[in-house]
Amino acid sequence: MAYSIVKHVEFDWTDEKRCRVFFVKCHSCYKESMHLTFRELDMVASNTAYQRWHFNLASDVDEGATLDDAMFYSVPTSFFVLDVRVPRVLRDLLTEAEGCLKSNFLTGASACARKIVYELAQVENATGDSYEDRIKSLKSVHPEVEPTYFDTLLTIQQLTSTKVHENSYDGWEARHLRIILAALSEVLHELYVLPAVRDDRRKAVLALQKELGGEKAITGADDGDCNEQDGQ
Incomplete structure (x- = not known):
């Protein structure tokens, strides 16, 4: 960025x-x-x-x-x-997760990461009883989002609070959580920021077209007046 x-x-x-x-x-x-x-x-x-x-x-x-x-x-x-167009609950959770990761509190960071997936599934009406099902549902509902981000998020299911707390998470380190949080951040950006940016640009172009159309209408009217005067 x-x-x-x-x-x-x-x-x-x-x-x-x-x-x-x-x-x-x-x-x-x-x-x-x-x-x-x-x-x-x-x-x-x-x-x-x-x-x-x-x-x-x-x-x-x-x-x-x-x-x-x-x-x-x-x-x-x-x-x-994070852009304010991302829902507040998701922004707060990601900020909390990054704060935990910064202090090397892996349990808190992983819990926040899983909570983000749960809340995102709620907001986007994704289905599924497990994290894997919810992420796959989000992936199918939003094909416009880079699919590799969702694939990265599938690794969340390997990271339970018990495993992190007991340091038995099979090679998981802070850098792995950083990748997950980065993927979450990109997903949120593509879901909530990019569409809004495109819409703002579309409105700006339409406004310019409308302005140009008004100028043409005025010019056309002026040309008509000139023609009438020439006819006289």
Whole structure:
């Protein structure tokens, strides 16, 4: 997701440690978030007419995961703020899940992830008694959403609270939950944000067409008046 750094400052966290604060604007929802880190992160300006700053990271790294690991405190919790067009209950759950993951509370993060699927199924009238059935139902109801996102979410069924609590989750780590939360975020974006954006653009085009039609009508009337005068 596109973003830009609108401001950054530094201060002394301790006598020997500096803390860096970045204020970041999301180009999707146009909201700003604050992020604190002890790491030195390079910035680079985009080579455009409107100079925008962003983090200068290697091209072969996962930018979202790298920045998430670098920031020890963020407000809101999510590095990229969820659009307000996503239902509040889903936004709150995803924010809570990311907060748990940030603190390495895997039990809480996994519980929130499963709760999101349950609430999403309720909102979208998906059917099924199990998480797998609900996710498959969502996949069939919304073919416009990238299917691999739903396939990724199917792994939620492997992650029960008991397994996470007892550390018997067969290789599951925070990075696996991060993938699930990223997939959930993309599903929510495609379900609730993209359609609204398309509708806004459609309305804008229709408004321009209507305006153009009005201009043509006025021009036509003026031409008619001129013809009448010429006839006289």
